[in-house]
Amino acid sequence: MAFNFNWSPLTADAGFYKRARDLLTTALNKSPKPPIIVDDIIVTEFNLGSVPPDLEILEIGDLAEDRFRGIFKMCYSGDAFLTLKTRVQANPLNTCLSAKPSFTSPQPLAAASSLTIPLQITLSEIKLSAFIILVFSKQKGLTIVFRNDPLESLKVSSTFDSIQFVRDYLQRTIEGKLRELFMEELPAIIHRLSLQLWCPDQIAKEDEEAEESDEPGVNPLATPPLDAVDLHGHLLDPTAISELSLDGGPEAQLLFSQKTLSRLSDITNSQVTSSLDTSETTDVLFRAWAGPDKIDPNNTPPLSTPNLARSSSYASPHTYTFSDNGSQDQGSMSSRPSLVHLNSATAGLSLGSGRHSKAGRKKKTRVVNLRRKAETEPNSEQEDEGTFEDASTGMPASEPTLPHPILEVPEEDPMLSKVRFGRQSPDPQQQQQHTARGPSFRAADAAAIPSADMANLNLSSAAPTPAKSSEKQPQASLATGAKSDLKRPTSSSSRLMSDTSSVILEQAWIMKMAGEIARRVYDEKNGNPPFWDDGRDDAPPPAYEAQ
Amino acid sequence: MREFMHYITNAFYGATGWNDDNTYKELNVTARELIDFPLPRGLRLTLSSLATPHFATSYQLGSIGVVDGSISYLHSTVPLTGVAARSDHIPLPTLLRSYRRLHDLGSRNTGRWGVPKGEGVVDGVEDQCGDSLFYGRLYLPQSLLEGLVVRRFSADLQVQLSAVSERSLRNGGTxxxxIQYDRGKYGIEGLASTDGGLLGFRGLYNFGGDASPPRSPIAGTPVSGGTPTGNNGSGNDQQTAATERERDRIYGRxxxxxxxxxxxxxxxxGxxxxxxxxxxxxxxxxxxxxxxxxxxxMGNISATYAVLARDYCSLATRMEFNVYSYESEWAVGMELWSNRRPAGFLLGADPRSASAREEHKPQPSPPEPSKKERSFQAKLEWRLDEDDDTKDNEKEAYRGVLKARLDQNLRIGLLWEGRVKSLIFSLGSGIDLRKLDEPFRSLGMEIQFSS
Structure with missing residues (x-):
């Protein structure tokens, strides 16, 4: 295999430099400028030079006609240069007062009069050394991420070179700014450029996203809460939390769009608080929608179907399900979304927030459960692996297993294991495993929200993509097999209707038990009891009440 | 348009006899207000009231895309009884601030309502010491809080403390x-701000005109409020004539x-x-x-010139030049008063007859309160009341004002202010002649009602 990189054709294209200058100018003027800069920053000269950077291919993770993923090492010490022109305010009093409220301004008469000085800055002798992760796909364009700080050194020469103090200051400031540019702006620029080239129809959407991305997004993986407790009020130690978060750095971060996460957090917040605002989240299938009497097993809402059917490891849309674990936790923890990243063939099987998968390098099924991790018993782990084997065995487990989000409740009740994969498990042991795990988080669920949980996600009709690699074959066949006899789980709400009395008894009992356990745990912790099971009787939000 | 609370604050200065013009900060205020008048943006409604002579409230609701507003309260220990606070009686020139004439330097020697202290006013200096004003304002969506305390310590000394609290500011606020010291002939100020630990000092020294040591004893006196000649001694006719001649030339400070x-x-x-x-x-x-x-x-030189060309028209220019960067700026401003009824022809009425009718109509109502005042303070200040009456008549004549400015970037600012019934309105627009495809940079209307 050979690659052919052309450096000179970039410079041969007459329009290239003009386009690049324009892009740089807009990028530099986009963010609000400090008051000391009184004019637009204009890129007057830009030249990439004649020396190409050294590029070393470290790893190619994915290679196909329409997508590419690889890691490079780049070194550059060429003769590229860049000249900027702007005007700065030389009166310190003016800049100092301009950003302050006028009510407490000392209102100087003329001491703050402005003196603007044109400033020209030339950046040259740029030395770069970086690890670059490059991801390309036809649908999503080109994404470049710098894994480290790429800037090694650079020379700044300006109008004020004769003044040592100003020169040092400029050098320092510009280096800082440039680092920011490389880490944040440049990937965005390149992404936009690539979208223009390959998928111009996405640009409008990107604009919207850019506007929305101003909102402070919540990345639950990056910032775990301070005092994390698990379901029963045990304090989690930080290491356990860090295990919860994704490993793999930027690579893995690519999987989750900041926008969607912030929307999800909006929705959860709206449930916790009395906010009426629930932002619309696409590519999401709510359990409440999939009510048993609304939808027949073979027909999922058309909204969800195309998304679930997509394949491709990185470019696939993320599908999130909500498992409303309601008032299991107190107040703030009451409803945490569990994010389920569904993927091609294994999509149907990764359903159920309690499950997780081993993340393969090529085919990834990631289940990120945002609930706090409870102490998981080793055998439950085994069980889980056992049940999941059909979904993900054979994959190269190149990434560590994600921690177990399964929550332990000692009592179990077969009635309440509501998520079933319609596939009849041949051996009763597996059935046993299902039921053993099923109620662990559902028992309390049902206690709190008798009906919400019954609305189960039906992913059975998600059309699995044709298996691509040979490696996938057995799984694919299995998955199709699974899909074909995936049935709507018999809705336990209807079951509840049928034998109401027993269920009510059970519920009462479970409620009592869960309350008891929780109270005991809580008592052990702080000895402050009755508050704990207050939230238990809360009615579920109307959206989650299945009919 | 000045905000109601600003107007009341100025009324407080007036009531305590503080000359707020005698400071270096206000050196070029005449030209500045003719040129740099603020243009309203969006729609803004203000509802204010001087509920008691000591207490004023003001509510503001604005909309520039988003709705915002503010609530403000003001408390003054000095009763502001003489202040026309009702929007149908507020003298427009005072509120809309036309060409500002200098206050006389002797004003600090006068007590409340401009009554000379020497004339046996009881509530003189003692009351001024310790007079204070408290003002607070809360801007609602931003939750920005402004506070102002003014306290008069003696006839010459006044201390102001202003604060802003907002989350986005460093340290949460500034x-x-x-501290202001005004001796009439000179006024000095010292200031300290928590913002960058700024310390400042400014001073103003007056000379010439009424500030110069009078060659004749009368030279200063007529200035202090146009006293009737009867007050001056009898044997100074010659000198009076001399000063009159002098004033025919150019007479100023x-x-x-x-x-x-x-x-x-x-x-x-700086x-x-x-x-x-x-x-x-x-x-x-x-x-x-x-x-x-x-x-x-910074090498900046700035010159202004303002002139009250006619009673109803004032003009101002400003030029700036920077000797280091060779940048220059100019701006001109104009103010045109009109005694026409602002919306007269819109309503289809003959402006003249309408104005005549209007002239008639409010006349019966204002005298009643002022009559009361007069009986209340008649013995002491009939002169002042006369002043007020004449002023009132003048003000009734003016019903609206058009302000305009133009600067070197060919930006035009237009502002039309006036009174309709008992509402004071202000309609403004900024126009950029450089961008003729969309010339209107801003457009706004402000409506103020006060009682």
Whole structure:
């Protein structure tokens, strides 16, 4: 295999430099400028030079006609240069007062009069050394991420070179700014450029996203809460939390769009608080929608179907399900979304927030459960692996297993294991495993929200993509097999209707038990009891009440 | 349009006899207000009230895309009884601030409502000491809080403390302390701000005109409010004639001042020097004000010239030049008063008859309160009441004002202010002649009602 990189054709294209200058100018003027800069920053000269950077291919993770993923090492010490022109305010009093409220301004008469000085800055002798992760796909364009700080050194020469103090200051400031540019702006620029080239129809959407991305997004993986407790009020130690978060750095971060996460957090917040605002989240299938009497097993809402059917490891849309674990936790923890990243063939099987998968390098099924991790018993782990084997065995487990989000409740009740994969498990042991795990988080669920949980996600009709690699074959066949006899789980709400009395008894009992356990745990912790099971009787939000 | 609370604050200064013009900060205020008048943006409604003579409230609701507003309260220990606060009685020239004439330097010697102290007023100096004003304002969506305390310690000394609290500011807010000392002939100010640890000092010294040591004993006296000649002694006819002749030439006051600032935390500073010549109200010719300010550090020179060309028309120009960067700026401003009823032809009525009717109509109502005042203070200040009456008549004549400005970037600012019934409105627009495809940069209307 050979690659052919052309450096000179970039410079041969007459329009290239003009386009690049324009892009740089807009990028530099986009963010609000400090008051000391009184004019637009204009890129007057830009030249990439004649020396190409050294590029070393470290790893190619994915290679196909329409997508590419690889890691490079780049070194550059060429003769590229860049000249900027702007005007700065030389009166310190003016800049100092301009950003302050006028009510407490000392209102100087003329001491703050402005003196603007044109400033020209030339950046040259740029030395770069970086690890670059490059991801390309036809649908999503080109994404470049710098894994480290790429800037090694650079020379700044300006109008004020004769003044040592100003020169040092400029050098320092510009280096800082440039680092920011490389880490944040440049990937965005390149992404936009690539979208223009390959998928111009996405640009409008990107604009919207850019506007929305101003909102402070919540990345639950990056910032775990301070005092994390698990379901029963045990304090989690930080290491356990860090295990919860994704490993793999930027690579893995690519999987989750900041926008969607912030929307999800909006929705959860709206449930916790009395906010009426629930932002619309696409590519999401709510359990409440999939009510048993609304939808027949073979027909999922058309909204969800195309998304679930997509394949491709990185470019696939993320599908999130909500498992409303309601008032299991107190107040703030009451409803945490569990994010389920569904993927091609294994999509149907990764359903159920309690499950997780081993993340393969090529085919990834990631289940990120945002609930706090409870102490998981080793055998439950085994069980889980056992049940999941059909979904993900054979994959190269190149990434560590994600921690177990399964929550332990000692009592179990077969009635309440509501998520079933319609596939009849041949051996009763597996059935046993299902039921053993099923109620662990559902028992309390049902206690709190008798009906919400019954609305189960039906992913059975998600059309699995044709298996691509040979490696996938057995799984694919299995998955199709699974899909074909995936049935709507018999809705336990209807079951509840049928034998109401027993269920009510059970519920009462479970409620009592869960309350008891929780109270005991809580008592052990702080000895402050009755508050704990207050939230238990809360009615579920109307959206989650299945009919 | 000045905000109601600003108007009341000025009324407080007036009530305590503080001359807020005698400071270096206000050196070029005449031209500044003719040129840099603020343009309203969006729609803004203000509802204010001087509920009791000590207490005023104001509510503001605005909309520039988003709705915002503010609530403000003001408390003054001095009763502001003489202040026309109702929007159908507020004298428009005072509120809309036309060409500002200099206050006489003797005003600090006068007690409340301009009553000379020497004339046996009881509530003189004692009451002024300790007079204070408290003002607070909360901007709602931003939750920005403004607070102001003004306290008069003696006839010459006043301390102001203003504060802003907002989350986005560093340290959550800023505080500015201002201590003002006004001796009439000179006024000095010291200030300290928590913002960058800024310390400042500015001073103004008056000479010439009424400030110069009088060659004749009367030279100063007529200035202090156009006293009737009867007050002056009898044997000074010759000298009076001499001063009258002098005033026929040009008669005014020179003021020179400077300011120095130093930020103790950010190690920055600034300074400027200024000079002003302004004719005094007793000058019979065209009133004019001209100033020159120099910033020696930044090489900035600025000159303004303002003139009250006619009773209803004032003009101002400003030129700035920077000797270091060779940048220059100019701006001209104009103010045109009209005694027409603002919306007269819109309503289809003959403006003249309408104005005549209007002239008739409000007439019966205002005298009643003022009559009361007069009976209340009649013995002491019949002269002042007369003043008020004449002023009232003048003001009734003016019903609206058009302000315009133009600067070197060919930006035009237009502002039309006036009174409709008991609402004071202000309609403004900024126009950019450089961008003719979309010339209107801003458009706004402000409506104020007060009671």
């Amino acid at each position: 505080l500015l302390g201002l 020179f003021s020179a001042g400077g300011e120095v600032y130093y930020g103790t935390l950010n190690k920055s500073g 300074t400027s020097l200024g000079l002003r010549f302004a004719t005094l109200p007793t000058h019979r010719g065209t009133p004019l004000t001209t100033t020159l300010t120099i910033n020696p550090l």
